[in-house]
Amino acid sequence: MNQNTVGQSSGDTLVSEGKTAEHIRRNFASDNVAPVCPEILAALGAANVGAVPSYGADPWTERLGVRVSEVFGTEVRVFPVSTGTACNSLALSALTPSWGAVLCDESAHIDNEECGAPEFFTGGAKLRGLPSSDGRIDPDLLGRTLEQGAGAGAHSSKLSALSVTQATEWGTVYGPEHLREVTGLARAAGLAVHMDGARFGNALAHLGCSPAEMTWQSGVDILSLGATKSGALAAEMLVVFDLARAADMDRRQKRAGHVWSKQRFLSAQLLAWLEDDLWLRNAANANEMAARLARGLVRQPGAVLPFETESNEVFVVLPELLLEALEAAGFGFYRWVTPPGVDGTLIRLVTSYDTRSEDVDALLGVLAAVE
Amino acid sequence: MNQNTVGQSSGDTLVSEGKTAEHIRRNFASDNVAPVCPEILAALGAANVGAVPSYGADPWTERLGVRVSEVFGTEVRVFPVSTGTACNSLALSALTPSWGAVLCDESAHIDNEECGAPEFFTGGAKLRGLPSSDGRIDPDLLGRTLEQGAGAGAHSSKLSALSVTQATEWGTVYGPEHLREVTGLARAAGLAVHMDGARFGNALAHLGCSPAEMTWQSGVDILSLGATKSGALAAEMLVVFDLARAADMDRRQKRAGHVWSKQRFLSAQLLAWLEDDLWLRNAANANEMAARLARGLVRQPGAVLPFETESNEVFVVLPELLLEALEAAGFGFYRWVTPPGVDGTLIRLVTSYDTRSEDVDALLGVLAAVE
Amino acid sequence: MNQNTVGQSSGDTLVSEGKTAEHIRRNFASDNVAPVCPEILAALGAANVGAVPSYGADPWTERLGVRVSEVFGTEVRVFPVSTGTACNSLALSALTPSWGAVLCDESAHIDNEECGAPEFFTGGAKLRGLPSSDGRIDPDLLGRTLEQGAGAGAHSSKLSALSVTQATEWGTVYGPEHLREVTGLARAAGLAVHMDGARFGNALAHLGCSPAEMTWQSGVDILSLGATKSGALAAEMLVVFDLARAADMDRRQKRAGHVWSKQRFLSAQLLAWLEDDLWLRNAANANEMAARLARGLVRQPGAVLPFETESNEVFVVLPELLLEALEAAGFGFYRWVTPPGVDGTLIRLVTSYDTRSEDVDALLGVLAAVE
Amino acid sequence: MNQNTVGQSSGDTLVSEGKTAEHIRRNFASDNVAPVCPEILAALGAANVGAVPSYGADPWTERLGVRVSEVFGTEVRVFPVSTGTACNSLALSALTPSWGAVLCDESAHIDNEECGAPEFFTGGAKLRGLPSSDGRIDPDLLGRTLEQGAGAGAHSSKLSALSVTQATEWGTVYGPEHLREVTGLARAAGLAVHMDGARFGNALAHLGCSPAEMTWQSGVDILSLGATKSGALAAEMLVVFDLARAADMDRRQKRAGHVWSKQRFLSAQLLAWLEDDLWLRNAANANEMAARLARGLVRQPGAVLPFETESNEVFVVLPELLLEALEAAGFGFYRWVTPPGVDGTLIRLVTSYDTRSEDVDALLGVLAAVE
Structure with a gap:
């Protein structure tokens, strides 16, 4: 896996949080985009x-x-x-x-x-x-x-x-x-x-x-x-x-x-x-939400998860069509350098202490809705 | 004037705020001891x-x-x-x-x-x-x-x-x-x-x-x-x-x-x-309180102010007897290295955005009360 | 090729120049072992x-x-x-x-x-x-x-x-x-x-x-x-x-x-x-001697030269038996980390402005004499 | 004494060795102008x-x-x-x-x-x-x-x-x-x-x-x-x-x-x-020559030696007229910042392992000859 990550500061690759329904937290770019608890x-x-x-x-x-x-x-x-x-x-x-x-x-x-x-x-x-x-x-x-x-x-x-x-x-x-x-x-x-x-x-x-x-x-x-x-x-x-x-x-x-x-x-x-x-409760919530996300992604056709999800970061390769759907729905995440021999782009989705089930499900729902 | 200041971290020279009447703010050690406004x-x-x-x-x-x-x-x-x-x-x-x-x-x-x-x-x-x-x-x-x-x-x-x-x-x-x-x-x-x-x-x-x-x-x-x-x-x-x-x-x-x-x-x-x-209002208050303090100190027998008070720091040489009175009353300040040829010890008193007239006057009152 | 070279300072891997016939220059460890011209x-x-x-x-x-x-x-x-x-x-x-x-x-x-x-x-x-x-x-x-x-x-x-x-x-x-x-x-x-x-x-x-x-x-x-x-x-x-x-x-x-x-x-x-x-004459001599050395090594059974010899360094993989013969004859050189899948050890032989044909030939002669 | 020495690299203040009689060594700028012994x-x-x-x-x-x-x-x-x-x-x-x-x-x-x-x-x-x-x-x-x-x-x-x-x-x-x-x-x-x-x-x-x-x-x-x-x-x-x-x-x-x-x-x-x-013989000669130089300078009207000469450096304040005479005669030395209240310029004269009595005497002779 290539470590040449696209830094968060390269704004062009950071899909900004959209203007859609406010109660869904759509920014999965990092756990440091979250507010103070x-x-x-x-x-x-x-x-x-x-x-x-x-x-x-x-x-x-x-x-x-x-x-x-x-x-x-x-x-x-x-x-x-x-x-x-x-x-x-x-x-x-x-x-x-x-x-x-x-x-x-x-x-x-x-x-x-x-x-x-x-x-x-x-x-x-x-x-x-x-x-x-x-x-x-x-x-x-x-x-x-x-x-x-x-x-x-x-x-x-x-x-x-x-x-x-x-x-x-x-x-x-x-x-x-x-x-x-x-x-x-x-x-x-x-x-x-x-x-x-x-x-x-x-x-x-x-x-x-x-x-x-x-x-x-x-x-x-x-x-x-x-x-x-x-x-x-x-x-x-x-x-x-x-x-x-x-x-x-x-x-x-x-x-x-x-x-x-x-x-x-x-x-x-x-x-x-x-x-x-x-600190442990915050971590446990972030981990649970990442696990929920990973479980959903595994079931998603075309998705490849190159690593075990053992904390609060989920890496997944998704076809461009799905990524565009996520972006269109206002979800924020980073694109990584895609490893050779894989169809699609590797992205990172990070959950945090204040991610909720409905946020994860909303993201999965967008993917599921793409035909 | 000697620049070998006694650092704030040398706790032994920092007179800690006492347990006296709570409404008087007695810590003149620095403007960074104040809370957030x-x-x-x-x-x-x-x-x-x-x-x-x-x-x-x-x-x-x-x-x-x-x-x-x-x-x-x-x-x-x-x-x-x-x-x-x-x-x-x-x-x-x-x-x-x-x-x-x-x-x-x-x-x-x-x-x-x-x-x-x-x-x-x-x-x-x-x-x-x-x-x-x-x-x-x-x-x-x-x-x-x-x-x-x-x-x-x-x-x-x-x-x-x-x-x-x-x-x-x-x-x-x-x-x-x-x-x-x-x-x-x-x-x-x-x-x-x-x-x-x-x-x-x-x-x-x-x-x-x-x-x-x-x-x-x-x-x-x-x-x-x-x-x-x-x-x-x-x-x-x-x-x-x-x-x-x-x-x-x-x-x-x-x-x-x-x-x-x-x-x-x-x-x-x-x-x-x-x-x-x-920022200007906060600065103005600190300056005013320093000026008030300096005016009072100038009138204090035995006090020598080696510098003009033009901002929110007042340097004054005071006889040891007066310093002990201030410490006994719970006032906080730093002792500097005393310049040669001066009787007493140079101290620094710093006012801040939240220093009030009554705080200054309380300090001056302690000095005035020493016989 | 592994760049983890064994440094010259690790004396144990540097075969020291022997006490054999003085007119042959046997130290091929580096071009910096040579005297001043x-x-x-x-x-x-x-x-x-x-x-x-x-x-x-x-x-x-x-x-x-x-x-x-x-x-x-x-x-x-x-x-x-x-x-x-x-x-x-x-x-x-x-x-x-x-x-x-x-x-x-x-x-x-x-x-x-x-x-x-x-x-x-x-x-x-x-x-x-x-x-x-x-x-x-x-x-x-x-x-x-x-x-x-x-x-x-x-x-x-x-x-x-x-x-x-x-x-x-x-x-x-x-x-x-x-x-x-x-x-x-x-x-x-x-x-x-x-x-x-x-x-x-x-x-x-x-x-x-x-x-x-x-x-x-x-x-x-x-x-x-x-x-x-x-x-x-x-x-x-x-x-x-x-x-x-x-x-x-x-x-x-x-x-x-x-x-x-x-x-x-x-x-x-x-x-x-x-x-x-x-400077060019010194370099040309060193290069020529390296080329002569490489030509001889290529003909040596069991020798593998992983790189073209284009300057004054010759890298060659030789079976341990041959390396021991060189060492016994007093020749100096460095052993490198041997690349995987190769039988023998990679060594470096360096010629310099004062290497002569007879020095190179003496080294090759030692190898040829091993049965 | 001011430590703001004029560095040797400021060529304009370094009086270069002249073209006069070759057997006198006239460069007293430093002991590092000397050749290898x-x-x-x-x-x-x-x-x-x-x-x-x-x-x-x-x-x-x-x-x-x-x-x-x-x-x-x-x-x-x-x-x-x-x-x-x-x-x-x-x-x-x-x-x-x-x-x-x-x-x-x-x-x-x-x-x-x-x-x-x-x-x-x-x-x-x-x-x-x-x-x-x-x-x-x-x-x-x-x-x-x-x-x-x-x-x-x-x-x-x-x-x-x-x-x-x-x-x-x-x-x-x-x-x-x-x-x-x-x-x-x-x-x-x-x-x-x-x-x-x-x-x-x-x-x-x-x-x-x-x-x-x-x-x-x-x-x-x-x-x-x-x-x-x-x-x-x-x-x-x-x-x-x-x-x-x-x-x-x-x-x-x-x-x-x-x-x-x-x-x-x-x-x-x-x-x-x-x-x-x-090393000790070289040092002893340099010291002796500096002492000889200092003894001569002390007798020179207008010369002030602010320090004891205890090694191979002689510092002396000389009137400008004398300095010009030295320079005209091809002697090399550095000019230092002159201390306040002194008439003349402070210079440094350094002797070395290869300074000889005749070199020192030649310098002193130039000074003595100025009316």
Whole structure:
């Protein structure tokens, strides 16, 4: 599968939401087109009380550290930031020297969709995307790559970190054994392990395992945990399990311009998101809606789903006629580069915390109505 | 005056707000300890409607560009970001090559309070702080520095940009003539000009001139315009007057992790701030309260005010006895390094959009009550 | 062909030169194991006369600029440096912004053997290696890559430069038409063009065309022209055809520590190398010896030569028995990763300006003697 | 004293060597205008024998490591490079994180003459030049600076390293006690210590102490040891005393393009320089000639020598009439910025290993002859 995705910013390929009946939510372009979920917006208002020390010396930030340690069942250090790119890049900068290389899947967001941010934050480390069939790193290929790297001298960038994406860019999810196999190989070769968890909640909801099991118990040193795609306004956090890696992270953050002066409003979002398992409920809804969508698409003549739908992204190849029908009905989605030998175009449909059954059914209904 | 300020993060020197009568706002530590002003919080709620294209392809961002061009009376390019450090550093990165040098006042925030962010974003450019008596660059010294730089060869960093802070770190404000004199010298020597406008509104409210007069008409290429200290949640914007400097700024922003996916919530803050001159009203209140405070302090025996109070920061040297009284009464402020030959300690008191006369008077009352 | 070459620094795979009969030169590991050729050593001595202004303000450097412009038949700017890695990386830093991407062959030295130097000098630009069968970029693949890049937005690194290696890492040479096709595609898409000419002389000697034809007349903006592998002590030069790209190159060079104080000794090497076509004679000898070697290997039972021998590198797959015989006889060479489906191991044999027929024949004789 | 030195590259202020009697060496502009000393040139020729493994796997490099350890009386790691800027910058990159600050004298070469190279190699660390009267860091000022830095939070660059220059840029030399006082303060505050030893041999020859005493026994972690100004062609070396700091230095070096393929020629220079105390004899001659020059200048009416002459640089203020006489007689030197309140112009006169008594006397004779 070709990772040369058509970015969301290329407006010409983004079918804008139409002007049809308002109660149907038609924008399946991404989970970040959704609004802020009510609980989080309310939390912002609740935090807007009086003067509070700035730059993280506030009660919300303090509570957040405690809460995340509880969620992961171990002592962690938490650094809230406003974007996933910052979160990933700050994490990687603590895991690789500037003359290092980071191994990742060839589809990885860090290598394809962040305009070189990891290179910027790490001072020029190299990203090496390994080919795979479904966004999950192949242990055999990883093993061979690590072996070759071990024999290389100072002419080669030093293999320093592995970055896994959970859930992956293709909507698949690493099972616990697969995850431990690749992190185990990396750690045995002296590499640190980063997890890009922009859709971590969705992976967790799919697997039903504990946050601890999917992270530090499986060899993850730093997790980029994303809330924005799951209902927040703009809130992600580095969750650092290897506490030594947290040293000077505050200065890394500051010199990247990623410390909010009114940080209470960043921490308050994240606290609300973790409160009463809101994050898991939001993820579960998005996953369910994606599964409903996938089930409907599988029954659609001419549709080919190249990947298992294990989180909240559905990739499907559809004939152009059907795509035009969706567009005419005002549905929003991205067109991907179509793999060779397939008739039609690969598109991505993303569900979110506020997608409803009627939204999915409306989309399926449009397809079913095409003769 | 010594620029080695005690940072806000050194909690031991920050006197926390006490538990005294709730209706008095006692935290004068910074204008960023204040909450979000109601109009801006309301705007966030108003923007929380349905699915909207992400990464800036939203109506709020579009309107913001138009509105800022109106405010400045010329076509500008606007890039909203969430912190002042990011805003300054992105601006500088478009004004100097990595082998360049940026001239600024020795008190400048970019050189003292941003943990090397400008060096990071510019790829290693050098900041050169010029000494001054009050935070405003001395044209004579600037002239001599530029002359020496002009004769230097490839062994020296190339003098590439001048950064002026308006209002300055010491609460003073460049008058239009002073400003044009220093920017004129810089431009004549081939340097670009940046203005750090974290408190630009306060300077404007003090001078009563137009935004255009204080920026592009006075030779400024890029302005960092801050709203956070003036009532926003987390919102600043690069205002680029020299449109050629805006080229690829979107990629600079992205690779620094400073593009919000749900950007409508960044733009909505800034739109509300500019609406109905809210930004100027907020600035005017902060300035008035600072002036009231300064007037009271001048009358206080033992108090020495080393700078004119021209915006919303008041610096005053007070005997330790008075400082202890303020702390005992729950007032929050920062202690600065005390200049030699002065009896007492230099402190900073900052007013904001939500400081009221009674808050100022309460502080002055505490001082007056000390025998 | 796998580009994961075993670096020269991994001593265990480098078969050291034996202690056998001294008059045979047995080290085929690289052209940089050779000594300095007599004309260049003599030139160093000749330059060692009296006090001379430092940092390039010397007569040798001045003459070098004139001489290189003559050689290339156009006005160029020349920047001498001591290593190929510096030469390539400085060149790329003038051709791509830090948020850019450089397209190259997947075998390229800049992406595999320079420990991230291009990333360092460019401030974090991304290298994208395109797969090929023989080290020469495939125009079709390049065309598709450029097309996809053109549609990408600010989430993707900006395609900014193409780097071609002439001769390639596999010893092949771009013909003039092939070269113009790929540079033409790149230029049409707005990319700048760099040529890594570590073995430029060998390519030129193979093609018999003019230096101009192989560079600026074929769309090359900057050439990294290497003399070290062709008889110099430590001397390479950036030859800048697009004069605007030379702006501030002196400062790029200085801040990378690549300006010699006694620069006459760098320029004197390069002048001597270009004098009386020494560079072409050295290259021609190396090529001839490689051709002689290849002709002999082709006749060797069990030998497979995966690439045409068009410069001074010969790649050959040989059965382990033969490799052991070579090692036992004291011949030095590198083992490469063996491609799948082949019986034996891929090795590289490099000839140089001082390889002689008897050296080649001695190697072939060892192979022939194995039963 | 103003550190805004007129760089050597500004040719207009460099008085070129005249065409007068050849046997007098008139170029006092720098010690790097001198040729290579015969012993070192001979060593290059002696190393030019046959094929030798590249990139440092050669016998000369191996012997160099042993020899330098002997010279310093402890196990060290040695990394030879071709320029002082590379040497200093690589050293600093191993002593400070990119968010750190390096304290140095305001006259330091690293802050004034290297076009931002330390910033480049460190990824953007900040240099903070401390004012001094004679190029030697004042322990009191250093103490206060360290104290303020200790209290600063993540808004400030982290004070990470101290760099001392021995001999200093003004030709003065730290005595052992002074040196230990400043390094002791730095180490107590958690800073690493770098010594810029571009003229280390001259300082050593002046003090008569051991290399060990002036470095690791006085708290130095890495020494930049320069041979180029003392007779080499282009050869400097990092001498790493804190062995942990040597980790990955080979990759730092490689990605900066500072590993020679034919490294034997770099190591051979340094070996010859250390052989039979050539380095100390060269330094002693340069020092003696500077002392002779200073003694003569002190007797010259109108001459003011602002610094003690303790190595091979003499700074003197001379009336314009005398300077014109020197220039007319073909003597080469640099003009510095003249300090306020002084009649005349400050110039620098540098002696080297090949300056002779008659050269010094000829210069003094020209001055004496002016009426």
